[in-house]
Amino acid sequence: MRVRILAVVIGLLLVSAVGSVLVLRAALLANLEDEVAVSLEREAEEFRLLAGGTDPRTGEPFAGDLEAVFDVYFAREVPDEGESLLAFVDGALYESRRATGAAEPGELTEATASWLALDADRRGVLDTPVGEARYVALPLEGADGRDGVFVVANFPALERDEIEESVRAQLQITLVALVLASIVGALLAGRVLRPLVRLAHTARTISDTDLTRRIPVRGRDEASMIALAFNDMLTRLEQVFATQRAFLDDTSHELRTPLTIIRGQIELLALDDTEEARAETIALVTDEVDRLSRMVDDLFLLARAEHPDFLRPDDLAVDDLVEGLHRTLAALAPVHLRVEALTGLVVRADRQRLTQAVVQLVSNALRHAGPDATIEVVARADGSELVLTVGDDGPGVPAAEAESIFDRSVRGGSAAAGGAGLGLSIVRAILEAHRGSARVLPTDGPGATFELRLPLGSDVVAGV
16 A cells, blocks of 8 residues: 555656656746847847937937947947847948857858848848857948948857756756655655554454454554554454353353253153153153243344344334233233323334333243232333333342343343343343333342333434
8 A cells, every 4th residue: 555655646746746847948948038039129129229319429310320330339238148249331240249158250151141131120040050049130221322230149059058957957856855755755654554554464363262452553643543443343343252152152051951951851751651751751842842942032033133123113102002011911910000190292112022021021020929929010201211110029139130130141040030031131122222221220128120211202213
């Protein structure tokens, strides 16, 4: 990843740097051409104004005195860089001035012949020993039929060489800066991506038996955030795997007992001498098979509790819900149902799942408190919550087991919890799916009281 990032960044920087230098070179050369053209026109215009004016030395018009015009002009004019100024009178060179980089008059023999033959102004380009030159030639008519020519020529080769040298220097500086930026970028990229490298290394060392490894994180950049998220995921996976192992251990123990009983009874079946003994053995085997089936159903229900379609919620009037609970519970045992001010309240819930949770608690109370136990179910409102409590006068739940009795992997040792199996886990799963809660209330005397809470209101979205 670091190589790819650096390759893309360096490529973009290189294209940008080279492109900007080339654009700068083209702009400077174009600007030089414009400056040369402007300079030539300015020199030509100044000479025209001077030739058409008066002699500052006498105050009289030049009146065709070519020598006087040229003397005044060259006395006050200094050629610009790369520029030559030439004056001809009657075909001979009268005066010349040149700056550094400009050609000598003797190097312009062919151009001089063409300039002396002019009868009108001319602008053009010519090749010379010192490079290409742009010029403006102005023929003049003097007194007594004398002819003159004024030429201003510019030789931009020197300035072009300076531009090229500057561009090369700029390109070299840019490349050096690019190399330094690449080195610094490689170091920074390595530092930024270091958490990802550690993440990959940690991921390779993690197994399903060792989820304790974590990635050391420094900083708060995106890579560090990924490492933090990975650490959080490992923590959750460690907790899930630990719970799963404990759950599987307890479940295997639960399943092993009835399987052992069934196997032993089947082996003894051949030794039963009477029909009554065989019937008792078959009844015992059938009972254990039913218990196994119930365990499998409970496990399947708990697995489904993690799915989005576990609930089918609807807006239920609390009065109708309580009335349905009363009819269902009446078929199980003489349960006393007490309702406290629930008229007009609505709860969004799955009627069947919620009934299943209450029935599970009542069945659990019947198993541990006995068929003659007093069981009371209370439905009441507590602020924005519907509260259902199921209490009995049985042996109760020890305080040490009150927090863990609903866990899947815990099987309490008390009389109240010893045979609960997965039932209480199912109760908690149903209430959590409704965004509610299930707990054991502390009691001063005998008996156990289980409390179920879920939000009131039709705008509550049920689900995990």
